[in-house]
Amino acid sequence: MSPVACTKPGPAPRSSAAGDDCTFRVSDDSRDDKWDHFLASAPLGHHTQTSLWSQVKASRGWQATRIVVTRGKEIVAGAQVLYRRLPLLGGIGYVPAGPVVRHADPDLTRLLLDRLLEIRRHHGLHYLAVQPPGHDQAVSSQLVTLGFQASSVELIPGASVLIDLTLDPAEMLSRMKRQTRQNIARGERQGMVVREGSRDDVRTFWTLNAATCRRQNASPFPESYFLHMWDVLEPAGCLKLFVAEYEGQAVSALWTVPFGDTVSAKALGWSGLHGDRKPNDVLFWAAINWSRTHGYRWFDFEGVNRSGAECVLQGQPLPESLQRTPDAFKYGFGGNVTLFQLAHEYIPNPVLRWGYRTFFAKDGNTKSLPKLFEIIRKH
Numbered sequence: 001m002s003p004v005a006c007t008k009p010g011p012a013p014r015s016s017a018a019g020d021d022c023t024f025r026v027s028d029d030s031r032d033d034k035w036d037h038f039l040a041s042a043p044l045g046h047h048t049q050t051s052l053w054s055q056v057k058a059s060r061g062w063q064a065t066r067i068v069v070t071r072g073k074e075i076v077a078g079a080q081v082l083y084r085r086l087p088l089l090g091g092i093g094y095v096p097a098g099p100v101v102r103h104a105d106p107d108l109t110r111l112l113l114d115r116l117l118e119i120r121r122h123h124g125l126h127y128l129a130v131q132p133p134g135h136d137q138a139v140s141s142q143l144v145t146l147g148f149q150a151s152s153v154e155l156i157p158g159a160s161v162l163i164d165l166t167l168d169p170a171e172m173l174s175r176m177k178r179q180t181r182q183n184i185a186r187g188e189r190q191g192m193v194v195r196e197g198s199r200d201d202v203r204t205f206w207t208l209n210a211a212t213c214r215r216q217n218a219s220p221f222p223e224s225y226f227l228h229m230w231d232v233l234e235p236a237g238c239l240k241l242f243v244a245e246y247e248g249q250a251v252s253a254l255w256t257v258p259f260g261d262t263v264s265a266k267a268l269g270w271s272g273l274h275g276d277r278k279p280n281d282v283l284f285w286a287a288i289n290w291s292r293t294h295g296y297r298w299f300d301f302e303g304v305n306r307s308g309a310e311c312v313l314q315g316q317p318l319p320e321s322l323q324r325t326p327d328a329f330k331y332g333f334g335g336n337v338t339l340f341q342l343a344h345e346y347i348p349n350p351v352l353r354w355g356y357r358t359f360f361a362k363d364g365n366t367k368s369l370p371k372l373f374e375i376i377r378k379h
Helices: 033-041 051-058 106-123 138-145 169-175 178-189 199-215 223-236 279-293 306-313 326-331 350-359 371-378
Strands: 023-027 063-071 074-086 090-096 125-131 149-151 159-164 192-196 240-246 249-259 262-270 298-300 336-339 343-346
Touching (some): 051 223, 063 106, 090 106, 106 125, 169 279, 178 279, 199 262, 240 279, 262 279, 279 298
Parallel strands (some): 090 125, 262 298
Antiparallel strands (some): 149 343, 159 336
16 A cells, blocks of 8 residues: 655644644545455445546546545544636535445534635635535535535435345345346246346446436446546456346346445446346346355445435335336335435635525525536546
């Protein structure tokens, strides 16, 4: 593991009981192994906070600055900001699944949030969005006191379905909907097989993913994006590709990110063929089993509609509008439905803040969000 340089110390944090024995380091290093190892072991560490992920996003025009807090020689907290500049609008930035604090410490968290605002000023960001990890609303409350406002923009999914990998396969199957169990059995019986993919399969995955995007009227990422992601994440053990085949033909493929105690399903590609053989049910079941046998704690389907998740948690049926969507497929696996904290956004310019909150953020309306916020969500 290579040493990590302190590229710029930044101004000293304000004095407090939490901060007196802590050192705050601000870094623009493209790779920071110590920070990434901290995230992998921290209870709320997430792959989107890693320096590896910042390298992935660099291919889409994003830069990264991270604040690393140490006590002695141990990293205890930190946050990574991804930012970029846009014509006319200037700088925008976001903090997905951050800040991360190893042990709950409100005073240290406040110091870290103060430092994030200093970073915002340093880079001249006119918009900063922060979505804390986990479920505890304490960080969100602190953001509000600093002038942030709750937002419907999702930097990471605001709700998801998580499979508990400590269960044995029989128990997992028993928790699934009967139709999902039957689909898995049918697909395996009719010759659908799943193998692990290599870099040579990235084009296959991209072709399948592009086909899925076309059916959903979405724009696919370019093949080069996935190749770059592979080259950054796979050598670090943070990427695994699964390919479902029928009679040697690739039918569907799943792009996952194993990190910390969780394997996250990032993207799916399906040709649309052999639907009667249930390739996607077999594919996800194989990925779940791989995650379990390799010692991970959770398999994360990475995202379902938040309103639908709230209905399910209240014991209500999934809304009719979501019955024929990927969400219904995910719920079929019987995982734990989980809500995460909302993002909060900070717009220091009073004119921009008034315009955004008056015309774009009113009543949580995300359909009219301008290109600025689409860039955050889609890139």
